[in-house]
Every structure is written in C-alpha cells, then in structure tokens.
Amino acid sequence: MHDFLIAAAGFVLAMMAVGLFVVLRGPGNTERMMAAQLVGTGGIAGLLMAGTATGATAAADLALTLALLAMFASIAFVKKGTPGSPDAPEGPGE
Amino acid sequence: MLHALDVCVVLLVLPLAVRTIAARETFAAVVSFMAYGLLLTLAWMRLAAPDVALAVAAIGSGLSGVLLLGASARLRATERPAAAERPSALLRLAAGILSAMIAAGLAAGVLSQPDPGPTLAPSVAEHLATTGVGNPVTGVLMAFRAMDTMLEKIVLLFALVGVWSLAPDRLWGGRPGPRHQADPRGVLAFLARLLPPVGFVVGVYLLWVSADKPGGAFQGSTILAAMWLLVMMAGLGDTPPVASRWLRLALIVGPAVFLAVGLGGLWFGDAFLAYPEAYAKALIVVIELGMMLTVAVTLALLVAGAPARSVPRSVPRNTPRNAPRNARR
Amino acid sequence: MSVALDVMTITAICAGAFFFLAGTVGLLRFPDTLTRLHALTKADNLGLGLVVLGLLPRMPGPASALKLVCVWLLVMLGSATTSQLIARAVRQEGPSA
Numbered sequence: 001m002h003d004f005l006i007a008a009a010g011f012v013l014a015m016m017a018v019g020l021f022v023v024l025r026g027p028g029n030t031e032r033m034m035a036a037q038l039v040g041t042g043g044i045a046g047l048l049m050a051g052t053a054t055g056a057t058a059a060a061d062l063a064l065t066l067a068l069l070a071m072f073a074s075i076a077f078v079k080k081g082t083p084g085s086p087d088a089p090e091g092p093g094e
Numbered sequence: 095m096l097h098a099l100d101v102c103v104v105l106l107v108l109p110l111a112v113r114t115i116a117a118r119e120t121f122a123a124v125v126s127f128m129a130y131g132l133l134l135t136l137a138w139m140r141l142a143a144p145d146v147a148l149a150v151a152a153i154g155s156g157l158s159g160v161l162l163l164g165a166s167a168r169l170r171a172t173e174r175p176a177a178a179e180r181p182s183a184l185l186r187l188a189a190g191i192l193s194a195m196i197a198a199g200l201a202a203g204v205l206s207q208p209d210p211g212p213t214l215a216p217s218v219a220e221h222l223a224t225t226g227v228g229n230p231v232t233g234v235l236m237a238f239r240a241m242d243t244m245l246e247k248i249v250l251l252f253a254l255v256g257v258w259s260l261a262p263d264r265l266w267g268g269r270p271g272p273r274h275q276a277d278p279r280g281v282l283a284f285l286a287r288l289l290p291p292v293g294f295v296v297g298v299y300l301l302w303v304s305a306d307k308p309g310g311a312f313q314g315s316t317i318l319a320a321m322w323l324l325v326m327m328a329g330l331g332d333t334p335p336v337a338s339r340w341l342r343l344a345l346i347v348g349p350a351v352f353l354a355v356g357l358g359g360l361w362f363g364d365a366f367l368a369y370p371e372a373y374a375k376a377l378i379v380v381i382e383l384g385m386m387l388t389v390a391v392t393l394a395l396l397v398a399g400a401p402a403r404s405v406p407r408s409v410p411r412n413t414p415r416n417a418p419r420n421a422r423r
Numbered sequence: 424m425s426v427a428l429d430v431m432t433i434t435a436i437c438a439g440a441f442f443f444l445a446g447t448v449g450l451l452r453f454p455d456t457l458t459r460l461h462a463l464t465k466a467d468n469l470g471l472g473l474v475v476l477g478l479l480p481r482m483p484g485p486a487s488a489l490k491l492v493c494v495w496l497l498v499m500l501g502s503a504t505t506s507q508l509i510a511r512a513v514r515q516e517g518p519s520a
Contacts, residue, residue, distance in 0.1 A: 001429060006095045008436050010102045012474075013136075015440075015447040017106045019463070022450050024113055024126055030456055030513045032125045034463055037502055037509075039132045041467040042443065044498060045474045047136055048491065049436070050099060052478050058144035058308040060490045061300065062135060065148055065317065067494050068293055069156040071501035072320045073128055075282065076160040078508045079274070079327050080167040081121055082515060281507045285500070292497065 005053035009046045016042030033077040040070030096140075103136050120166035120173060124159060131155020144308035145231045148300070152316035153393075160323070161397050226375030228306035235310075236378045240367045244352040247385060250392050251345060258336055261400040267337030268401035276329040286328030293321035301386055305375070311382040315389035322394045333398050335405040341391065348388025352381050428480040435477030442470035456513050464506040468499055 019038045023031055044063045051059020110130040117123040131154045138147035169176075218230050218238065225237040235243050261268070276282045300314035325331045334341050355377055359368035369377045449462025475495045482488040 001432070003095045004433060005436070006099050008440055008474075010099050011440050012443050012470075013102050013106055015443045019447045019450050020110065020129060024122065024129070026122065028456075028516065029121050030509060030516055031459075032122055033509050033512065034460060035125050035129050036132075037463055037505060038467070039129045040501065041471045041498055043132055043136065044494065045439070045443070045471050047139060048478055048494075049474065050136070051139065052481050054096070056139060056142075056144065057483070057487070059139065060487055060494065061303070061307075061309065062139065062144060062147055062151065063494045064296055064490065064497070065151050065300070065313065066132060066135065067497040067501065068289070068296060068317055069151055069320065070132065071285075071289070071497070071505065072324060073132075073156060073159060074501070074505040075285070075324065075327060075508065076163050077125065078505065078512050080163040082512045281504050285504045288500070
C-alpha cells in the first residue's frame with residue numbers, strides 16, 4: 001500500500017509536469033493562467049498521497065493552504081494578466 | 095521507492111526554475127515562478143519541514159508572486175523596448191562566468207559542511223517543555239529567539255513605510271492601488287464573498303495549531319492578508335487610505351504588544367522577553383494574536399502598493415467654505 | 424474489513440489517476456484554450472475527488488477525513504469560478520490557436 005501510494009503520487013506529478021510544460025509554453029497569457037489551476041489540483045493530489053504514505057499528518061493542513069493560495073493566485077493571474085488590467089498605467093506619467 | 099519520488103520532484107522543480115529564468119515575457123516568468131514555489135512545498139514536505147513548506151507556499155510563492163505580477167503589469171508597456179536592447183556578447187559572457195563562480199562557491203560551501211552539521215536542536219528539545227508549546231519551531235521562534243521575531247516585525251513596518259514613500263507628495267495619505275471593478279453579481283464577487291470566512295478560519299486555525307503541530311502565526315497571517323486582497327481585487331471593498339487612524343493602530347499593535355511583554359519580562363523577570371514559566375504559553379498566544387493582526391495588514395498593504403489615489407480633504411466645519419482639493423485620478 | 428478498505432483505496436486512486444491522465448491528454452490534444460480549460464478543470468477535479476475518496480479510509484480520525492473533504496470542496500469551488508474567469512479573459516482577448 002505504501003509503495004502503491006508513492007507510485008500513484010509520482011504518476012500524478014508526472015502528469016502535472018507534462019501539463020505544466022504544455023501550459024507554460026503559451027502562446028499568449030490566457031494559456032499560462034491555467035498553470036495555477038493545474039498545480040493546485042495535481043500538486044494537492046500528489047501531496048496528499050505522499051503525505052499519507054509517509055505518515056505526515058501536516059499534509060492535510062498544507063493541502064488546505066495550497067488550495068486557498070492556488071485559487072488566490074489564479075484570480076491574481078486573471079486580474080493582472082489581461083491587457084485591460086487596472087494595475088497597468090493608463091497613460092504617460094505617474 | 096521514496097527516493098524515486100524525490101527524484102521526480104527534483105525533475106519537476108528544476109526545469110521550472112530554468113523556465114522562470116529563460117522566459118521572455120515577465121508574465122510568463124512570474125507564472126513559472128509561482129508554479130515553482132508551489133511545487134517547492136512538496137520538496138520541503140519530503141525534507142520533513144512542514145512549517146517551512148507552509149511558509150514557502152504562503153509567502154514565497156503566493157504573496158510574493160502576486161507582488162511580482164503587479165510589477166509586471168505596470169512594466170508591460172516597457173517590455174518591448176527593454177527586450178530590444180540586448181547587452182553585448184562580451185558583457186553577457188562575463189555575467190555568465192561571474193554567476194557560475196558564485197554558484198560554484200556556494201556549492202562548495204554547502205557540500206563541505208561537516209555531516210552532521212553543528213546544531214542546537216538537542217538543547218532546544220531538552221528545554222522545550224519550559225516554553226509550554228510542543229512544536230519546536232514555534233518554541234524557537236516565539237521563545238528562544240523571540241528577539242529576532244520581534245525585530246523582523248519591525249523591519250516589516252519599515253518596508254511598508256518604504257513602499258508608501260514611493261508615492262508623490264500630493265498623494266501621501268491616499269488609497270493604495272487602483273480601484274478594482276467587478277460585477278457585484280458576478281463570479282468573482284461571489285467567490286470574494288464566500289471564500290474570506292473560510293480563509294479566516296483556516297488562518298486562525300494555522301495560528302492555533304502551531305502550538306503543537308506544524309503551522310505558524312506568519313503563515314496564518316498570510317492567508318488572512320490574501321483573503322483581504324481578494325476582497326479588494328473583487329471590488330467589494332476599497333483599499334483604506336494610509337492616513338487612516340485604525341489602520342496605523344493595527345500596524346503597530348503587533349510590535350507594541352511584543353515590546354510590552356518584553357519590557358514586562360525585564361520588570362517582573364530576569365531579562366528582556368523572559369516569560370515566567372507559568373504564563374509562558376498564554377503570553378506567547380497574546381503576542382501571536384497581536385502579530386497576526388499586524389502582519390496580515392502589513393502584507394496586504396505591501397502588495398497593494400504605494401498610495402495612488404488621494405482622499406479629498408473633508409471640509410472643516412465653522413470655517414468659510416473652501417473647495418476640497420479633488421486630485422482623484 | 425481492512426481488506427475491503429484497501430481494495431476501495433486502490434480502486435479509487437487508480438480511477439483518480441486515470442482521470443488525471445485523461446485531463447492531461449485533453450490538455451495536449453484539444454485544439455484551443457477553452458476546450459483545454461475544460462479538460463483541465465473538470466477531469467483534474469474529478470481525479471482529485473477520487474483520490475480524496477481513496478485516502479479517506481487511511482485517515483486517523485473523522486476530523487482528518489473531514490479536512491480532506493473540505494480540501495476537495497475548496498478546490499472544486501476554486502476551479503469552477505476561476506475557469507469562468509479565465510474563459511471570460513479568453514473571450515476578451517480572442518481565442519488563441
């Protein structure tokens with residue numbers, strides 16, 4: 001069971017690696033916005049499985065934090081990655 | 095089998111790091127950086143350092159990443175001219191050689207450490223019971239090295255003042271950042287209403303659980319800051335003007351409580367920041383609560399940035415009418 | 424009893440891994456951003472849900488099990504809303520190839 005969980009965690013991480021490679025390549029910013037989403041689900045799955053296999057009980061707390069932050073990161077990507085982003089300076093000066 | 099997993103994690107993290115540096119657009123680089131940070135938490139978990147993993151996830155990649163995103167949004171107009179000017183090949187070669195030498199020096203330093211390295215961990219483990227907490231990381235941060243923690247919080251305040259000082263004089267005291275707009279019945283507003291209570295509970299939970307299990311006041315505060323930033327980004331609340339009194343009170347409450355407990359230690363005990371053993375845990379909790387408020391507000395304001403919109407001065411009563419200076423963008 | 428729980432864990436995690444595989448294949452093969460977004464959010468979430476289901480019997484107590492379910496619910500909420508936001512951003516910019 002321990003080996004099975006580790007193997008499954010490794011598999012999910014490998015899938016996430018392939019996904020990240022595709023998503024980060026682009027083209028365009030909207031593709032890259034999906035990266036936080038991808039890391040959120042894949043990373044949490046791998047973390048939970050590896051944590052359960054090794055008996056690390058902090059894995060669930062870490063997964064909670066990662067879930068919240070991945071969501072926050074995705075929203076920040078969308079807000080600041082689109083060209084009409086309010087953060088971008090509107091004109092010369094400032 | 096576990097070694098294979100570790101190799102997988104390394105093979106995942108290293109190419110991401112290379113991607114971060116090699117990316118041509120700032121946005122792509124920041125996205126890679128945030129993914130890299132979130133995955134580094136896996137590495138820290140495998141190294142049996144869950145508190146560090148939490149800190150890296152929260153601050154190292156979460157908040158710092160959003161800070162960098164804001165910067166990249168501001169710099170977007172300058173990206174094309176900046177990419178057009180490339181330094182000469184000789185300069186790039188020299189930079190590459192210098193970086194390689196520094197990396198080699200660092201690697202030599204790390205690899206030449208005695209194994210096992212000199213450590214104070216056994217004496218921490220020996221005296222941990224006197225602090226009233228069970229988590230050795232919390233014990234070190236809040237009791238054995240409380241002085242360092244207090245000074246860090248004061249440094250954070252200086253950093254915030256530094257960020258505020260970037261604003262032009264006429265905007266001093268104004269509201270940081272732009273006013274975000276979002277449809278109040280839309281998806282983002284829905285999330286910004288639903289998520290902050292959950293995030294608040296998780297943040298306070300991380301503070302509470304850090305007494306005996308991995309967690310931490312700093313990590314919890316970062317989640318609180320992220321929730322407040324979410325509310326601001328959804329347009330459900332505006333950034334507070336930095337001249338606001340309650341804001342400044344919140345910013346100093348953490349270091350003030352810390353300092354008060356420290357001076358109390360000097361008065362009632364033997365040294366600055368000495369906790370009497372019976373009250374150690376209670377004092378630590380009080381300090382952490384104050385710290386949590388301050389750090390959450392500070393981190394959120396650091397990401398929000400320098401004041402960018404001035405608040406019109408209120409017309410004073412009993413004086414002849416003067417037109418308020420309306421310098422809003 | 425514990426054999427049945429082990430079987431459940433193995434089945435659920437295998438199913439979850441299969442959905443992760445399906446999501447990644449979709450990410451690779453679908454033609455444009457919107458379809459890839461769909462593959463990512465729906466398949467990966469289902470994969471995570473199945474993985475969480477498989478890990479529930481191995482948790483030390485009901486509190487930890489509840490925590491795992493909360494993680495899954497949070498991720499579902501997050502991806503449902505952020506997929507909408509990203510799709511809106513795609514529509515603003517025009518779909519990329």
